[in-house]
Amino acid sequence: MVTRRSWCAVALLLLLLTPVAGVATISGEVEFTNLVTAARGGTLTNAFSPTIHVSLASPAHGDVRGEIRIQVPPTVTITDWDGFISRSYLRARLPHGRLTVGKSPLSWGDGFFFNAAEIVGRRFEEYQSMAGPDSFWLASLYLPIGAFDFVEVVALPSLHTADVGVATRLYLSLGAFKVEAGYGYHQRRHTPYVSLQGHLGATWWLSSSVDITGGVEELRLSAGLFHSFFLMGGGTISVRGEAMGIPIGEKDGLSLAIEGGYAPDQSHRLSLFSTYSTEAEALVIGTGFTILPLEALTLRAALSASFATWSFEQVGLSLSSSWIF
Amino acid sequence: MSRNPLLTIALVLLFSSTCLFAFTAEEIVAAVDANTSFATSHTIGSIITVDRFGEKTSTFEAWSKGDNTALIEFTSRAERGQRVLRTGSNLYLYYPEADQLIRLQGAALRQSVLGSDLSYEDMTKEGSTLASYEATLQGEEQLGGVRCWVVKLVAKSRSSAYPIQTLWVDQQHFLVRKAIYATAAGRALKELEVVEVMEVGTITMARESRVVDLLKRGSSTTMRVESIEVDLPLSDALFSLENLSW
Numbered sequence: 359m360v361t362r363r364s365w366c367a368v369a370l371l372l373l374l375l376t377p378v379a380g381v382a383t384i385s386g387e388v389e390f391t392n393l394v395t396a397a398r399g400g401t402l403t404n405a406f407s408p409t410i411h412v413s414l415a416s417p418a419h420g421d422v423r424g425e426i427r428i429q430v431p432p433t434v435t436i437t438d439w440d441g442f443i444s445r446s447y448l449r450a451r452l453p454h455g456r457l458t459v460g461k462s463p464l465s466w467g468d469g470f471f472f473n474a475a476e477i478v479g480r481r482f483e484e485y486q487s488m489a490g491p492d493s494f495w496l497a498s499l500y501l502p503i504g505a506f507d508f509v510e511v512v513a514l515p516s517l518h519t520a521d522v523g524v525a526t527r528l529y530l531s532l533g534a535f536k537v538e539a540g541y542g543y544h545q546r547r548h549t550p551y552v553s554l555q556g557h558l559g560a561t562w563w564l565s566s567s568v569d570i571t572g573g574v575e576e577l578r579l580s581a582g583l584f585h586s587f588f589l590m591g592g593g594t595i596s597v598r599g600e601a602m603g604i605p606i607g608e609k610d611g612l613s614l615a616i617e618g619g620y621a622p623d624q625s626h627r628l629s630l631f632s633t634y635s636t637e638a639e640a641l642v643i644g645t646g647f648t649i650l651p652l653e654a655l656t657l658r659a660a661l662s663a664s665f666a667t668w669s670f671e672q673v674g675l676s677l678s679s680s681w682i683f
Numbered sequence: 684m685s686r687n688p689l690l691t692i693a694l695v696l697l698f699s700s701t702c703l704f705a706f707t708a709e710e711i712v713a714a715v716d717a718n719t720s721f722a723t724s725h726t727i728g729s730i731i732t733v734d735r736f737g738e739k740t741s742t743f744e745a746w747s748k749g750d751n752t753a754l755i756e757f758t759s760r761a762e763r764g765q766r767v768l769r770t771g772s773n774l775y776l777y778y779p780e781a782d783q784l785i786r787l788q789g790a791a792l793r794q795s796v797l798g799s800d801l802s803y804e805d806m807t808k809e810g811s812t813l814a815s816y817e818a819t820l821q822g823e824e825q826l827g828g829v830r831c832w833v834v835k836l837v838a839k840s841r842s843s844a845y846p847i848q849t850l851w852v853d854q855q856h857f858l859v860r861k862a863i864y865a866t867a868a869g870r871a872l873k874e875l876e877v878v879e880v881m882e883v884g885t886i887t888m889a890r891e892s893r894v895v896d897l898l899k900r901g902s903s904t905t906m907r908v909e910s911i912e913v914d915l916p917l918s919d920a921l922f923s924l925e926n927l928s929w
């Protein structure tokens with residue numbers, strides 16, 4: 359069980375990071391989002407969701423650092439204290455590596471919409487933070503191999519049982535390529551993965567992972583392309599296309615996503631996006647507009663329409679503002 | 684950004700007296716590079732971006748070692764903790780929010796830094812100028828009371844961000860006072876102007892430079908150096924992925 363140990367870790371972090379020590383930085387973000395949806399039958403719904411998170415972090419220099427982040431409300435309706443903590447970790451440099459213990463984000467592989475190499479987030483759902491899908495209670499050992507290559511070994515204790523999952527990855531910068539190869543183990547399920555990223559006119563990436571429990575339970579393949587163009591008249595156009603196929607597994611099918619963005623200057627960005635999944639026969643088409651009128655203030659508007667089996671399902675308009683302090 | 688400091692001093696002394704003899708464009712550009720390059724440096728500065736909404740200030744701390752190794756950490760609140768590491772042709776970004784390492788290549792290097800008129804390529808300039816450009820001396824001009832050589836640079840490779848550059852080089856300090864960056868067809872893209880200079884040891888360098896994107900109306904980026912330490916001991920470990928994601 360992690361709970362008691364976690365409380366100790368949080369208490370220790372608070373002691374270490376308290377502003378009384380004069381070294382911690384307090385920062386945070388306030389966000390207000392209002393979503394209006396209209397369903398096929400004409401039903402209108404409105405949801406307003408304010409969120410705030412406050413972080414207390416030590417400086418990112420030296421050999422020991424830590425961070426604690428409280429988020430209100432948690433992303434799911436729970437009463438568990440863990441839901442309010444999205445970060446809570448200590449990190450220490452060792453003679454030949456570094457150790458991270460606590461609740462920390464973890465991001466493996468490449469992909470904005472789909473990422474077959476994200477084996478930790480996919481296979482350790484019950485371990486992950488309830489307040490942030492990217493944060494996990496973990497103990498992580500980072501072992502550099504030269505300046506641009508490293509090995510990472512992660513142990514993920516369960517919040518609810520005495521079970522522990524493990525995962526590891528090798529990260530190599532090989533000339534024009536970045537290669538990741540990793541492996542995860544949890545409840546007798548083995549999940550090896552490999553991920554490759556490079557540049558050939560556009561930036562591309564390919565990932566594959568397979569779940570093995572006796573036989574092959576699931577095979578995932580994902581691929582992506584990203585390119586940006588600089589217009590002579592000013593502004594930037596960026597295009598991103600991604601796909602993920604699951605040829606073997608319960609959720610077999612193909613998912614596609616494309617996003618195009620136009621930024622005429624540093625304060626505006628217009629985007630168009632679409633995703634399609636053969637498994638659910640679900641199509642989403644949308645557009646978004648972002649403005650940064652003031653330093654640390656962002657305003658966003660997004661309009662999207664979703665279709666299931668080629669029939670209209672609902673349309674949604676989201677307006678949000680966020681301010682970093 | 685490295686050069687032998689003795690060579691720098693020798694070049695500046697040699698060139699700065701009274702121009703007893705003519706200089707070639709290559710000698711001028713080599714002296715400019717030497718004058719703006721240090722074995723190591725630690726800089727604290729700011730990027731002030733002006734657009735139709737007003738002014739935004741981003742602050743940063745940067746370390747450099749050698750010709751093509753640099754680490755930049757943004758310290759302003761909106762982008763606190765974001766880091767950029769460049770060594771050789773490798774450029775990595777680190778976003779602390781997602782604990783994510785992103786490797787940039789190709790056209791992505793020309794993406795705007797924090798929405799400014801500077802690209803990642805501009806901020807982490809790689810190698811010597813003469814390795815990438817052919818230089819020709821166009822003449823001399825008076826620029827704000829400062830006598831300058833006008834040097835034209837033409838890129839050797841089609842992959843250069845700015846195929847043609849025109850530099851106005853201060854004849855006394857071997858400092859680029861003004862530069863115009865253009866396409867291969869000669870269309871001006873950006874203009875740089877040194878607003879304020881500072882002395883660092885025996886070297887005069889830009890404290891404040893203003894970059895205007897000539898393709899955008901009403902926008903400019905000012906880069907200001909608040910403090911700089913040069914030739915200080917810096918560990919190689921500073922320029923590693925481990926430190927980038929610390």
